[in-house]
Amino acid sequence: MRVTNLMMVNNLKRAMNINTRNLNMYQERLSSGRRIHRPSDDPVGVINTLRYSSTIVEAEEYLNKINEAKNFLNTTDSALGNVTDIIHRANDLTIQGINGTNSEGSREAIAKEIRELADQIAVIANTIFGSKHIFAGTNVTESPMIKDGDTWQWQGNNEEMFLEIGAGVTIPINSVMGEYFFNPDFDADTNPDNPGINQLLDDIANNLENTNDEPQEDNIAKLQKNLSGLQSILDEFVAQRAVVGARVNRLELQENRLESTRIDYTELLSKNQDADMAEVIMDLKMQENVYRASLAAGARIIMPSLVDFLR
Numbered sequence: 001m002r003v004t005n006l007m008m009v010n011n012l013k014r015a016m017n018i019n020t021r022n023l024n025m026y027q028e029r030l031s032s033g034r035r036i037h038r039p040s041d042d043p044v045g046v047i048n049t050l051r052y053s054s055t056i057v058e059a060e061e062y063l064n065k066i067n068e069a070k071n072f073l074n075t076t077d078s079a080l081g082n083v084t085d086i087i088h089r090a091n092d093l094t095i096q097g098i099n100g101t102n103s104e105g106s107r108e109a110i111a112k113e114i115r116e117l118a119d120q121i122a123v124i125a126n127t128i129f130g131s132k133h134i135f136a137g138t139n140v141t142e143s144p145m146i147k148d149g150d151t152w153q154w155q156g157n158n159e160e161m162f163l164e165i166g167a168g169v170t171i172p173i174n175s176v177m178g179e180y181f182f183n184p185d186f187d188a189d190t191n192p193d194n195p196g197i198n199q200l201l202d203d204i205a206n207n208l209e210n211t212n213d214e215p216q217e218d219n220i221a222k223l224q225k226n227l228s229g230l231q232s233i234l235d236e237f238v239a240q241r242a243v244v245g246a247r248v249n250r251l252e253l254q255e256n257r258l259e260s261t262r263i264d265y266t267e268l269l270s271k272n273q274d275a276d277m278a279e280v281i282m283d284l285k286m287q288e289n290v291y292r293a294s295l296a297a298g299a300r301i302i303m304p305s306l307v308d309f310l311r
Helices: 005-032 043-098 104-125 197-209 216-273 277-301 306-310
Strands: 145-148 151-154 162-166 169-172
Touching: 005 277, 043 104, 043 162, 043 197, 043 216, 104 145, 104 197, 162 216, 169 216, 197 216
Parallel strands: none
Antiparallel strands: 145 151, 162 169
């Protein structure tokens, strides 16, 4: 086969194009720090990159949800702590009111403070985290405790709100305490032993003021029963704080697991798509030498022809 100058020039152009493409590839990797820029670079690697990236994004979404849920539960725990403090204070005041040596004015003063505590309980029942009422059950957009004249009414519910903290894994994040703040089914005549804390404090204040003009012994007996009710409700709030603490602990465990997953998959993603900079620099230098060599070879291939001398 006869080799012509045109064939040599075409082969040179093809080789120069390949060398230029390789040089551009290494320059692109060096400037971006990534090994894969398009699916043709590594089809399998692109699939792994998408899978790793999806897992990382999913973990970050769950971590954001967990962080918000932890703040929600910490707000709940703080509110429950305030309620327990109020119950302790109400307990002390009730014990003080049982003392038979108290004057009528002293008992009325204690009753006024008890009523103030009841109003504060209602304020705590309406605690908001962000835009959500934390004790309203699933009816988070409306205040669970509303005042109708001189009395409080409950319009929340005792349904749990669930948060997904992993694929198919949910956990309740709200504290269902409506019936302990204010029992809407409470009836002093038919169900006198199950009031909410707000109703119980109101009953204590009434007994201290002796609005029914009953014998003092009867009022003292009622206040002693109220003390027992305070202790029962206090036990419920303490137990609920333990539940909230357990949920926070579980969220932290899940948070640690997701953090580990995110770190592991970030490392895998880096190994899959990031370029080894030392290797890229060496390959780039070698490709530059190849490119220069091809230019030098091309200069020898495209020699002056007879036509150049005939001009």
